[in-house]
Amino acid sequence: MPPELVVTASFLFLDLPADLVGMDIAAAGRILLEWQREWTGSGGALLEWTKWSSVCNRGVVAVQPSETVVELQQNGVFDEMPRRTVVSWNTALTACVDNDCHDRCVGLFSAMVEAGFEPDQTTLVCMMSAAAELGNLPLCKWAHGQVVARRLDMTLQLGTAAVNMYAKCGLVSYAWRLFERMPAWNVWTWSAMIQGFAQNGLAREALKLFERMKGASVAPNYVTFLGLLCACSHAGLVDEGRQFFHEMRHVYRIEPMMKHYSAMVDVLGRNGRLQEAYDFVMDMPLEADPVVWRTLLGACQMHSSKDCIDIVRKVQERLLELEPKRSGNYVMVANIYCDVGSWDEAAKARRVMREGGMKKMAGESCIEVGGLVHRFIAGDDSCPEYDRACSLVHELNLNMRKCELIDGNSLIYA
Structure with a gap:
């Protein structure tokens, strides 16, 4: 909204007689947001009025979409609301x-x-x-x-x-x-359980539950089919995956979203149907996003061979156009070239990565101890207990070697 219109709208709103005109809370929230965007830190009378007004609670609720509410939180409006x-x-x-x-x-x-x-x-x-x-x-x-x-x-x-x-x-x-x-149960409950089975490697249970869902005359939704495609991917059920994708479009009239296309690429790619997966992406009615291309690239890495190099090059070109600064793409491409013995191509990918100022992101892990989730990255020595932990790993390594439980190279420690 242009600044002059923000000013006009805000003063018109403040001049409304509260006892004669119904309060439009959504308008209050929207005007507040525009003030914050145009004059961060100097929202003036309207910002202060909104923080302390009795309608502020409803104003926050009325502002849509959710990103706006997060923005209001970040700008401190929510924290300063006394009511x-x-x-x-x-x-x-x-x-x-x-x-x-x-x-x-x-x-x-x-x-x-x-x-x-x-x-x-x-x-x-x-x-x-x-x-x-x-x-x-x-x-x-x-x-x-x-x-x-x-x-x-x-x-x-x-x-x-x-x-x-x-x-x-x-x-x-x-x-x-x-x-x-x-x-x-409603469709969301059925879908949550189907996805739960699928994501935890229980593909057959997911498919059986879907049959039970249909028997209960509950029509599936887009989440249901995400779970089904995930199940087919992990269980290697390519034909079933194709059938579900077809039913989603032509039986249940659900238009596939980008995540459905990505899931179908995963169904084909995980099972080594790399050319079919590439053709599927090229025939999509939507412009494939980076996730779809990365899914295909991941499948190429899983089934890396000289036969897939042509597809890798094509996928690499698309990803470089869409995400020129994403280091993970270069790392994956370089690893595929290494796997098939194309050392010059691997070196070229890493050189482009270095010249672009990109670095390989350290892997992050987490562990729950005492009810708290602790996050750490590979090579992180910032923990106060780092030296003690390394000493303990070293001691465990020595003791296991004495017991002949491991060979000399089984544990890597700092």
């Missing part, structure tokens, strides 16, 4: 989940509880979603425990979130027991 309600807290939590700010969601929830607000169903659904994406099992169990402790009904929304949460953390048996105990 927050459970609704405004939940809106901020939902925005964090929708925008993959899962750590922030957990922190925001802690602040909500410390401020004396009682979590409701929506709050716990957000927490379950964040815990699932973070892979934080203690947090998952705590969120589920809160449902029990607060004697909340296991509604469809809560039940589906719990099934998805446990499945993403690898506890498929927990997810399955919850699923079976639910009094009713």
